[in-house]
Structure formats: structure tokens, C-alpha cells
Amino acid sequence: MKMRYDVVVLGGGAAGMGAAKGAKDLGSSVLLIEREPFTGGVLNQCIHTGFGLQVFKMELTGPEYHEFYRNKIGKFDALYETMVLNIDFDGNKIKAMNSDGIHEIEYGALVLATGARERPFEALRVPGTRPAGIFTAGLAQKFVNLENHLPGHRAVIIGSGDIGMIMARRLFLEGVEVEGVYEIMPYPGGLTRNVAQCLEDFNIPLHLSTSVVKIHGKRRLEGVTVAKFENNSPIEGSERFIECDTLVASVGLIPENDLVKGKIETGSDDGIFVDDLMRTNYENVFACGNNVCIHDLVDFTTTEGEIAGKNAALVAKGESLPPRAGIIIAGSGIRILSIHYTTATEPFKLYVRVDRPMEIATININDKPVKAAVNARPSEMIELTLNPQKIDLKGKIIVSAKGVKK
Amino acid sequence: MRVAIIGAGVVGSLIARELTKYEAEVEIFEKYPDVGWGVTKANSGVIHAGYDDEPGTVRSKYCARGNSLYTKLSYELGFPIKRTGSLVVAFDDEEVRVLEKLLDYGKQNGVEGLQILDKYKSLEKEPNLSKMIVAALWAPSTGIVGPWEVAQAAIENAIENGAKIHLSTEVKGIKKENKKVFVEVDDRDYEFDFVVNASGLWADVLAESAGVKVTPLHPRKGEYILLDQSDLVRTVIFPVPSKAGKGILVLPTIHNTTLLGPTSEDLPPDWRDRNETTREGIQKIIENTKKLVPSINLSKSIRTFAGLRPENDLKDFVVVKEESMVNVVATRSPGLTSAPAMAEEIADWIVQIGGLKLNKNFNPYRKPIPRPYEMEDKEREKLIKENPAFGRVICRCNKVTEGEVIEAIKRGARTLDGVKLRTTAMFGRCQGSFCTVNIMKIIKRETGIDFGEIEKNLPSSKVVDGEIR
Ligand SMILES: Cc1cc2nc3c(=O)[nH]c(=O)nc-3n(C[C@H](O)[C@H](O)[C@H](O)COP(=O)(O)OP(=O)(O)OC[C@H]3O[C@@H](n4cnc5c(N)ncnc54)[C@H](O)[C@@H]3O)c2cc1C
Ligand SMILES: Cc1cc2nc3c(=O)[nH]c(=O)nc-3n(C[C@H](O)[C@H](O)[C@H](O)COP(=O)(O)OP(=O)(O)OC[C@H]3O[C@@H](n4cnc5c(N)ncnc54)[C@H](O)[C@@H]3O)c2cc1C
Numbered sequence: 001m002k003m004r005y006d007v008v009v010l011g012g013g014a015a016g017m018g019a020a021k022g023a024k025d026l027g028s029s030v031l032l033i034e035r036e037p038f039t040g041g042v043l044n045q046c047i048h049t050g051f052g053l054q055v056f057k058m059e060l061t062g063p064e065y066h067e068f069y070r071n072k073i074g075k076f077d078a079l080y081e082t083m084v085l086n087i088d089f090d091g092n093k094i095k096a097m098n099s100d101g102i103h104e105i106e107y108g109a110l111v112l113a114t115g116a117r118e119r120p121f122e123a124l125r126v127p128g129t130r131p132a133g134i135f136t137a138g139l140a141q142k143f144v145n146l147e148n149h150l151p152g153h154r155a156v157i158i159g160s161g162d163i164g165m166i167m168a169r170r171l172f173l174e175g176v177e178v179e180g181v182y183e184i185m186p187y188p189g190g191l192t193r194n195v196a197q198c199l200e201d202f203n204i205p206l207h208l209s210t211s212v213v214k215i216h217g218k219r220r221l222e223g224v225t226v227a228k229f230e231n232n233s234p235i236e237g238s239e240r241f242i243e244c245d246t247l248v249a250s251v252g253l254i255p256e257n258d259l260v261k262g263k264i265e266t267g268s269d270d271g272i273f274v275d276d277l278m279r280t281n282y283e284n285v286f287a288c289g290n291n292v293c294i295h296d297l298v299d300f301t302t303t304e305g306e307i308a309g310k311n312a313a314l315v316a317k318g319e320s321l322p323p324r325a326g327i328i329i330a331g332s333g334i335r336i337l338s339i340h341y342t343t344a345t346e347p348f349k350l351y352v353r354v355d356r357p358m359e360i361a362t363i364n365i366n367d368k369p370v371k372a373a374v375n376a377r378p379s380e381m382i383e384l385t386l387n388p389q390k391i392d393l394k395g396k397i398i399v400s401a402k403g404v405k406k
Numbered sequence: 407m408r409v410a411i412i413g414a415g416v417v418g419s420l421i422a423r424e425l426t427k428y429e430a431e432v433e434i435f436e437k438y439p440d441v442g443w444g445v446t447k448a449n450s451g452v453i454h455a456g457y458d459d460e461p462g463t464v465r466s467k468y469c470a471r472g473n474s475l476y477t478k479l480s481y482e483l484g485f486p487i488k489r490t491g492s493l494v495v496a497f498d499d500e501e502v503r504v505l506e507k508l509l510d511y512g513k514q515n516g517v518e519g520l521q522i523l524d525k526y527k528s529l530e531k532e533p534n535l536s537k538m539i540v541a542a543l544w545a546p547s548t549g550i551v552g553p554w555e556v557a558q559a560a561i562e563n564a565i566e567n568g569a570k571i572h573l574s575t576e577v578k579g580i581k582k583e584n585k586k587v588f589v590e591v592d593d594r595d596y597e598f599d600f601v602v603n604a605s606g607l608w609a610d611v612l613a614e615s616a617g618v619k620v621t622p623l624h625p626r627k628g629e630y631i632l633l634d635q636s637d638l639v640r641t642v643i644f645p646v647p648s649k650a651g652k653g654i655l656v657l658p659t660i661h662n663t664t665l666l667g668p669t670s671e672d673l674p675p676d677w678r679d680r681n682e683t684t685r686e687g688i689q690k691i692i693e694n695t696k697k698l699v700p701s702i703n704l705s706k707s708i709r710t711f712a713g714l715r716p717e718n719d720l721k722d723f724v725v726v727k728e729e730s731m732v733n734v735v736a737t738r739s740p741g742l743t744s745a746p747a748m749a750e751e752i753a754d755w756i757v758q759i760g761g762l763k764l765n766k767n768f769n770p771y772r773k774p775i776p777r778p779y780e781m782e783d784k785e786r787e788k789l790i791k792e793n794p795a796f797g798r799v800i801c802r803c804n805k806v807t808e809g810e811v812i813e814a815i816k817r818g819a820r821t822l823d824g825v826k827l828r829t830t831a832m833f834g835r836c837q838g839s840f841c842t843v844n845i846m847k848i849i850k851r852e853t854g855i856d857f858g859e860i861e862k863n864l865p866s867s868k869v870v871d872g873e874i875r
Contacts, residue, residue: 035802083799085779097778099794101787117802120837122709125631127683130711132862132869136839147843149857149870174874218679219867258803258835 001103005031005077006316007309008094008107010084010259013041014069014298015289016113018305019312021073023111026313031105032078033096039078040066041115043298045138047145048166050193054299065298079103089263089282108316109284111308112264112272114256116290121158121249128214133221137163137250144170152246156224157181158212161379162190162296164250169198171248178204179242184211184229187357189250189379191296212247213239221245255291267340275324275341276348278308284315293338293351296381300351304338326393333361333401335378344394347387353378358403365391366398376401407760410435410589410598412577412612415446416553416742417734418604419560420749423483426567427753427770428762433596434561434569435589437576439864440824442557444606445737447827448681448713449628450655450668453549454740455492457512457520458647464723468744468751470515473547475746483559484774485551486660492548492642493523493532495539495698504646505543512545519546532641534701548642552660553742554827562817563772567765573818574865577605579615580731587616587730600756602732607678607716609735613726620724620735624675625714628668629687633706634835636662643698652739654694656702661804661830666695666702668713681712708835715739723748727755775813775828779805800848801841803834811845815852823863825849842869 007023009016012034023030038044043051046062053059060068082098087110094105118136135143135151141163143149155176157168160183172178181199186209188195199206207226213234214225224247228238255271257264265273265281271294272280272287279286288304295301311321325344330337330352338351354361354376361376362369363384368391373382386393407430411418414436425432438444456470480487496502505522512520521544528542529535535542561571572591580601581588588595603612610623638656645653650670659665669687673680688710696702715738718724724735725748732752737745756762778786778796789809790797796809806829814828822838825831825845832838832845846860846869858872 035799081798083802083805085805095783097786097790097797097799099790099797101790101797102783117836118839120708120835120839122837123707125683125688125704125707125710127685127688127710129682130709132867139839139842142843143870144874147857147870148874149872150874151870153871213685215682219862219864 001101003031003103004106005029006108007111007312008033008105009111009113009309011041011113011115011289012036012039012078013113013115013289013301014043015115015301015305016041016111017069017073018302019111019113019286019288019309020076022306022309023313024073024076026310028313028316030076032076033082033084033094034078034080035083037080039070042138045141045145048170051298054297055302056299069302084259087260087263089285092284109286109312111312112260112280112285112287112291113289113305113308114259114291116253116294117256119252119254121247121251124251126212126215128216129218131215131217131219131221133217133245134215134247134249137161137167137248140167140248141170144174150174150176151248153177154179154244155246155248156212156242156244157248157250159183159250159252160188160190160206161250161252162194164248165190165194165198167248167250168204169202172202172204176246179244180205180207182207182210182212182226184209184232187377187379191380192377215247221247253290253294255294257291269336273340276339276343276346277311277321278304279311279321284312286312293336295351296379300381303349326395326397328397328399331398331400333403334399337399342386342388342393342397344388347385350384350386350399351381352384352399352401353381354401358401360404361401362404364400364402367400407431407600407762408433408598409600409602409756410587410596411602411604412580412589413444413604413606414441414557414561414571415444415604415606416442416557416745417606417737417748418602419557419564420745421602421604421752422569423560423564424749424753425756426564426569427765427768428757429765430756430760430762432564432569434564434571435575435577435591436571436573439574439821440818441561442554442827443863445713445716446553446557446742448711449553449739449742450657450665451550451553451659451742452492452642452657453487453551454743455512455520455545455548456515456517456743457508457543457545458652459511459515459740461511461514464725465740465744466515468723468747469740470517472740472744472747473549475750476549476551479556479746480551482770483556483563483772485555485559487549487551488660489547489549490641490658491544491546492644493528493535493542493544494644494646495528495535495542496646497538497540499540501646502541505541508543517545517547520544532639532643534638534699535643536698536700550642550658550660556742558828559772559774563770566772567768577612580612582616582730585730599760600730602734602752604734606737607714609716609733609737613733613735616731618726618728618731618733620726620733621718621720622675623716623718623736625673625678625680626717626738627671627673627681627712627714629683629691629712630665630667630710631688631691631707632709632711633664633666633703634708635664635703635706638664638702639699645694645698654691656695656699661833663708666691672717673714678714681714683710683712687712708837725752727752729759732756775810775817777810778807800844801829801831801834803836804830806831808848811848812852815849820849820853820855821861821863822869
């Protein structure tokens with residue numbers, strides 16, 4: 001089938017829904033394409049609360065947030081259980097496949113909102129056997145929350161990212177013995193509020209600077225050996241065997257951009273490089289959400305989505321948007337930036353992560369301090385509002401972070 | 407004539423298929439629940455050209471011949487093969503002399519197209535090679551396959567032509583008695599006229615049980631790292647071989663990933679199931695392969711694994727042909743490459759002994775599982791119209807559709823690995839974190855096996871527990 005829409009949105013998670021709303025609000029015709037049979041993306045399986053605090057000032061569960069926001073969008077066209085096979089960026093066309101056949105969809109502007117995937121445990125190259133009983137946190141979450149099956153009875157959690165800690169609590173509440181959470185870094189990987197609410201409240205031990213060095217068990221997992229780590233290497237003699245039948249790994253999310261590789265500019269972490277309009281290296285292609293930068297909070301992805309959708313609608317209408325005027329570069333102390341270019345026209349938000357914990361961090365733009373963050377951690381994004389009327393944001397902009405003592 | 411084949415690895419499978427070309431009653435016994443889960447599951451998947459086997463060895467007899475048979479096999483059995491060619495790279499003059507020796511072996515073994523390339527020609531073929539190389543031996547006939555796909559395809563075709571398979575059936579011993587052979591299984595003995603022992607790592611033990619003396623086997627472990635990189639190398643890259651074997655390679659796989667390995671570590675004879683990876687092994691792979699291809703990006707690792715070679719002190723295959731039994735022992739490398747040539751010769755032997763006639767109804771073709779992602783639009787469109795399940799993508803990494811998963815189940819997959827090794831779902835960069843649940847739902851719907859009963863692979867490898875509430 002052939003179709004044409006002003007704005008086509010790829011991916012129906014929080015970011016894609018935001019984009020659909022942003023574009024629809026400006027009167028564009030919108031088509032959303034989603035691989036799953038429904039919108040919501042990862043929200044559907046996050047039955048814990050903690051969504052919506054920033055933007056909507058409400059504490060919702062993932063599915064509640066999804067429903068609440070979905071109702072705000074109103075009606076739009078969507079293709080579900082549909083896989084985009086290929087995008088012709090020069091011809092402004094998408095080829096997609098579903099059980100009705102092959103579809104060719106022409107777009108005025110395109111929004112990429114394909115989210116992220118979990119880094120599998122297998123990617124860590126941990127020696128030993130390869131038994132059943134090893135899950136990513138997201139997969140374990142799906143089994144428990146959506147399919148009503150427990151992954152096992154005695155679990156070890158590897159990685160203290162938010163999903164890992166949330167799953168530690170979830171499994172504990174379902175009667176699984178959670179032996180502990182193991183984190184290779186000397187600080188937790190997720191939000192401080194999750195350390196308190198998911199682990200401390202349930203007496204689940206968090207072992208820092210510790211990780212798994214060997215997997216045991218031929219058919220089903222029988223145990224793991226953990227060891228203390230220093231500078232990313234296990235400390236000899238610190239090994240300890242833990243009996244368990246389940247390992248849940250929360251070892252990072254990777255922006256999902258396979259579809260656009262080589263065409264759309266991405267960074268070394270696979271995230272798409274966009275400007276403050278959420279525009280990519282193509283005039284009429286925008287990106288938002290976890291495929292740009294892994295966000296801790298859904299609120300930020302919704303906001304990004306709305307910006308992307310709005311600008312996509314403008315371009316589809318034939319308006320020309322301001323060109324890029326500045327390039328934003330991560331300097332010392334900064335691990336991740338959410339956007340990499342700016343038009344230096346309107347104030348915009350920049351999210352950064354520091355590369356190590358700092359008691360007080362000053363965030364600098366070209367060496368000029370613009371914000372102080374107390375108790376800055378790599379696990380928590382720092383939000384900056386940058387106003388081109390107040391600081392020069394043209395040319396090369398280096399963002400750095402410096403730890404200062406109290 | 408009733409013929410039993412012990413082992414559904416690549417060797418046993420191809421022998422079984424070859425025999426169904428004749429009027430033989432073929433029964434295959436396999437102790438695993440699925441086909442190709444032994445040595446055939448974990449190896450480099452290289453169809454070697456045949457230049458590194460010293461002339462006169464049993465290996466040299468089969469390897470180049472097996473290589474050339476693969477073209478027709480792949481066409482008939484519908485499994486993909488890619489003739490990528492290979493480079494053995496030399497870093498100094500001494501190593502260049504080894505290349506010359508290999509070139510000479512190759513010529514004696516009848517390998518065609520071999521050529522020693524200078525540094526620049528080599529780098530043209532393979533731009534990501536180390537700039538420190540001085541020359542390379544180019545072998546255009548080297549290829550890559552998915553080894554278990556060869557075994558699956560051969561067994562499917564053999565069954566189509568009348569063979570029978572007993573899965574999850576371990577043979578405890580083989581007895582020869584007055585021109586008959588008895589295959590001993592847990593609760594009964596099966597009577598046959600002829601037995602082929604193709605039991606891989608256990609071939610010496612089974613040979614022994616039938617009173618055939620062979621040089622004993624021990625496992626030699628090979629560890630690997632798999633990378634989610636499709637464009638790192640185009641050809642199979644070898645260092646110059648050493649006493650330990652062909653060395654640690656960098657190669658593309660038929661599934662668009664890059665494989666690094668294998669190591670080579672001799673294990674005690676009774677460690678035939680000890681295929682765990684080790685810290686030392688992984689470290690060794692990294693050090694060695696970075697010398698060949700410095701731009702390897704380890705952050706693209708998607709998994710590590712290890713395989714065990716059935717090795718003996720002769721470092722050569724042993725094929726013992728008798729009146730009522732053939733033993734194929736020490737199917738080390740290049741056993742995958744050699745298997746079609748072994749199958750041809752062993753079938754000839756059995757045909758002679760039994761005076762077998764051709765099977766007039768033999769159908770050499772096996773239809774592969776349709777793969778919409780790799781089709782032209784018209785073809786896809788037609789397939790989806792016939793069966794909409796081929797339009798629903800289940801595995802996002804490798805774009806596997808529901809139709810393919812259902813077809814894999816129809817062809818015998820009952821476990822996650824059974825589906826994985828037939829479709830490549832759960833085989834890509836997410837290692838199943840997205841699609842495992844959906845695949846289990848399809849298995850449950852198609853077979854009635856409950857979630858809490860579905861296994862990853864072997865018995866007692868359940869994926870999840872029963873229902874929570
Ligand atoms: C387990 C977990 C717990 C979290 N907890 C919290 C919390 O407590 N509070 C909070 O505020 N935030 C939380 N977050 C963060 C927040 O929810 C996410 O950052 C946000 O939902 C991501 O939205 P997204 O749209 O970018 O990605 P996703 O939700 O991943 O959506 C992407 C969508 O795109 C689809 N898609 C991808 N590729 C294609 C394609 N080629 N064709 C068609 N469709 C495609 C996918 O199927 C998916 O539906 C959590 C995140 C996770 C993973
Ligand atoms: C690390 C490594 C790398 C290699 N690389 C290459 C390469 O690149 N190219 C190449 O040509 N070759 C290679 N090889 C060699 C090749 O993999 C083997 O030669 C080939 O797979 C052997 O096949 P097989 O059928 O003999 O053994 P298997 O695949 O092990 O088949 C034997 C079958 O017999 C079954 N069995 C055993 N005992 C019993 C019993 N008692 N009852 C019933 N069933 C039984 C087993 O379960 C098994 O399925 C490599 C091998 C390894 C380990």
C-alpha cells in the first residue's frame with residue numbers, strides 16, 4: 001500500500017507519543033508506526049510508580065502515565081505490529097512490513113523515536129557456562145509483570161541501574177529470595193531515590209565495587225562467583241561463590257538506531273546527534289527519546305518528543321527552521337550530553353551526566369560556571385537551561401564539570 | 407538393508423542423507439533433543455580450502471574434496487554458504503616461508519586458485535588488516551556456513567526421503583553378533599545390518615563398545631567471542647599455523663556478525679562436556695586477534711562460547727571401515743568441511759557391501775524456511791498474502807517473522823535454542839531480551855507446552871517457573 005503523511009513517527013513509546021501530539025497540535029496529519037500491537041513502549045511493563053513527577057506533578061505508574069498521556073493526544077493514525085525495513089532519506093520514503101504486506105509511506109517530516117535496547121549480560125564476556133536462568137532486567141520484568149511467571153527462586157542482580165533495583169524489589173515482593181545487588185562501580189548506577197525505595201526499604205544488600213566473575217551450572221544456573229573489583233579488574237582472593245538459580249542483569253541501555261546507521265549522525269554510544277530543535281543531520285528528520293540519549297525520567301522524553309513533533313510539523317508545512325550555529329562538546333568531567341548542536345535562537349534544555357560522583361559540581365560552558373549541582377552522580381542527569389540571549393552559544397561550546405569541596 | 411547412524415552431527419547427518427539416495431532403511435540415533443547440538447553447534451563454521459593439511463594425511467584426502475562438494479549441497483539442501491575466500495597473513499620472512507609451504511601443500515592437495523599476495527594486494531582485499539603484515543596466502547575457495555544448518559538441512563532431507571530419527575535417545579553400546587549389529591538403548595536393543603558410529607566426542611567409546619580399537623580421544627577446547635559488527639572483515643583471516651593448529655582467526659559469519667577465535671586447549675579425556683569459557687581464553691583471543699585486525703571493537707561483543715574438538719594424538723581423522731560397521735573418529739577440524747566427502751565415501755562402502763540399488767524416489771531438494779527479510783518485495787508480498795504470519799516481525803535484531811518461528815516449530819524445534827538455531831531469532835545483538843517472551847508464546851500456542859515447561863535447550867534447562875498466581 002502507498003500512503004502519504006505530513007509527519008511520520010517511528011516508535012510509539014513516550015517519545016513517539018510526544019512527537020505525535022506535538023505534530024498534531026499544529027494541525028499536521030500524523031502516522032505513528034509501532035512494532036508492538038500497542039503504544040507505550042517500555043512504559044507498559046513498568047508497573048511501579050515514579051512517572052510524571054517532573055512535567056505533570058503527579059506520581060503515576062508506567063501504564064497510568066501512558067493512558068493519561070495517550071488521552072491528551074486525541075486521535076491519530078497508526079500502524080501496529082509493523083516493522084520499518086528501510087528509510088530512503090533522500091526520497092522521503094519509508095518501507096514497512098506487516099501482516100497486510102509491504103507499505104510505502106511518504107513523509108513530509110520524520111521523527112525517529114525507536115527507544116533503546118538492553119545490553120545483554122552475554123556482552124560482558126563473563127567466563128563460565130551458558131545455562132538457562134540469565135535474564136536482562138527488562139526481560140525478567142516482562143515475565144513477572146506481563147506474563148505472570150517468576151524467573152526463578154533465588155536471584156542475584158548484576159548492575160545497580162534503575163531497572164536492576166526496581167526488579168530487585170519486584171522479585172522480593174513476589175517471594176523470590178534476592179541475595180543482593182552487585183555493582184562494579186564504587187557508586188550506584190541508578191537514582192538515589194531508588195537505592196532507598198527499592199533496596200534499603202527491603203534490606204536488600206547493595207555490594208559496590210563488586211561483580212560476577214564466573215557463571216556455574218550446565219543446564220540451569222547453579223551459582224555465580226563474585227569478586228571485588230579495582231580499576232575494572234577483579235581482586236585476586238576476594239572471590240565468593242553464591243548459590244542462585246537466577247541472574248538478572250541491568251548493565252546498560254543502548255540507543256536503538258540500527259535502522260538509520262550510516263545515514264544519521266550518531267555518537268560513540270550509538271545515540272543520535274540532534275540540535276535544540278531535535279533535528280538530525282537531515283532537515284526534515286527529527287529524533288527524540290532514548291534513541292537520542294538514555295533518560296532516567298520519562299518526563300524528559302515526552303518533552304523532547306513534543307519539541308521534535310512540533311518542529312517536524314513546521315518543516316512539513318514548508319517553514320524553514322534556523323540553521324545550526326553552535327556545536328556542543330563534552331569536556332572534562334562530562335560523560336554524556338543529550339544534544340550536540342544548537343541554533344542559538346531560543347532558550348533550550350541541555351541534559352548532562354557527570355563522569356564521576358562529585359560532592360558539589362559546577363557545570364561550565366566554555367569555562368564559565370552556569371550551574372552548581374549538589375551531590376552530582378553519573379546516574380542522575382543534570383538539567384541546564386541555556387539562553388542564547390544571555391550566553392554566547394555560537395561556534396564551539398565546551399561543557400565541563402568540576403568538583404568543588406563544600 | 408537396515409542401517410543405523412549414531413549421532414546427528416554434521417557427519418552423521420550427511421551420511422544419513424547420502425544413504426537415502428539408495429534403498430536402505432536408515433535410522434538415526436541422537437542423544438540430544440535436537441539435531442546438530444554436539445561439536446557441530448560450536449565451531450568456526452569455515453569451509454576450509456584444504457591447504458593446511460599435510461599431503462598424505464586422512465584430512466588432506468577429504469578436505470579439498472569436501473569443500474568442492476559444498477556448492478551443490480548448499481543448492482540442494484537450501485542452506486546458505488558464502489565463498490568469502492581466506493587470507494593467511496605473514497608478519498615476517500620466516501612466516502612467508504610458511505605461506506610457501508602451505509601453497510605447496512595446497513597444490514598437492516588439489517586446491518585451486520591459491521596465490522601469495524604482497525602487502526598491498528592483501529590490504530586491498532582486507533582494508534582492516536594490520537598494516538604490519540608483509541604478505542598473505544589468498545585462498546578463494548574458502549567459505550563460511552552455519553554448521554548446524556548443514557546438519558538440520560541434511561536430516562530434514564533424509565527424513566523426507568524415508569529416514570527415521572530417534573531424538574533424546576542415547577546409545578549405550580554397540581554389539582556385533584553373527585552378521586547383525588545391535589544398537590543398545592536404555593530399554594531395548596535395535597537390530598541392524600550395518601552401523602555407522604558418528605558420535606563425535608564419544609566416537610572412541612562407542613567404537614570400543616563394539617570391540618573396535620582406536621586411538622583414544624580427548625577434548626580440545628576452542629573459545630570464541632562473537633561481535634555485533636558486520637563490516638569488520640570480508641574474508642576469513644588466519645595467522646600462520648603453529649603446532650597448536652590453525653590459530654586464532656577473525657572471520658565474518660554467515661549471520662552478519664564477526665567471530666574471534668578459537669583458542670586451543672587440550673583437556674583431560676573425561677572432560678567431554680566442559681565447554682565453559684575462561685578468563686585466560688578470552689584474554690588470549692583479544693590479544694591475538696588485535697594483532698591481525700587492530701580495529702576490533704570489543705564493546706560490540708554479544709557473547710562468548712566454546713566448543714570441544716574430538717582430538718587424538720595422531721591429530722588426524724580415523725575412519726575404520728568394516729563389514730558391518732564404520733567408525734568415524736576424531737572429527738576435529740576440518741571435520742565440517744570434510745563431512746560431505748566422508749559421507750560420499752562411507753555411503754559408497756555401505757552400498758557395495760549391501761549391494762544397494764538407487765532410490766528412484768529420492769528428492770535431493772529441501773526447502774529452506776522462507777526468510778521474508780531477504781526477499782524482493784514481490785516475493786515477500788506474495789508470501790505474506792498466503793500467510794500473514796510472515797509479515798509479523800518477532801525478532802527485531804535479525805528481523806525474524808512469526809511465520810519463520812512457526813515453521814521452525816513444524817520442523818522440530820521445541821526449545822528456545824531449537825528456534826534460535828533454525829531462525830536466528832534471539833541470536834542477535836539483544837540476545838533475546840526483546841523477543842524471548844513472544845517466541846515462548848508462539849511455542850506454547852503451537853505445541854501446547856506451557857511457559858513453565860519450555861526449556862532453553864537440554865532437559866532441566868527450564869526458562870521460567872510456573873504461574874505466580
Ligand atoms: C525498566 C525501566 C524503568 C523506568 N523507570 C522510570 C521511572 O520510574 N520513572 C520515570 O520517569 N522514568 C522511568 N524510566 C525511563 C522512561 O520510562 C524511558 O526513558 C522512556 O519511557 C523511554 O521512552 P522512549 O519513547 O524513548 O522509548 P521506548 O519506550 O523504548 O519506545 C520506543 C518504541 O519504539 C518502537 N520501535 C523501535 N524501533 C521501531 C521500528 N523500527 N519500527 C517500529 N517501531 C519501533 C518500540 O517497539 C517501542 O515501543 C524507566 C525506564 C525503564 C526501561
Ligand atoms: C573450536 C572448533 C572449531 C572448529 N572449526 C572448524 C572449521 O572452521 N571448519 C571445519 O571444517 N571444522 C571445524 N571444526 C570441526 C568440526 O566442527 C567437527 O569436525 C564437526 O562438527 C564434527 O561433527 P560430528 O558429526 O563428527 O560431531 P558432532 O556434531 O558432535 O555429532 C555427534 C553427535 O553424536 C551424538 N552422540 C554422541 N554420543 C552418542 C550416543 N551414545 N548416543 C546417541 N548419540 C550420541 C552427539 O550428541 C552429537 O550430536 C571445529 C571444531 C571445533 C570444536
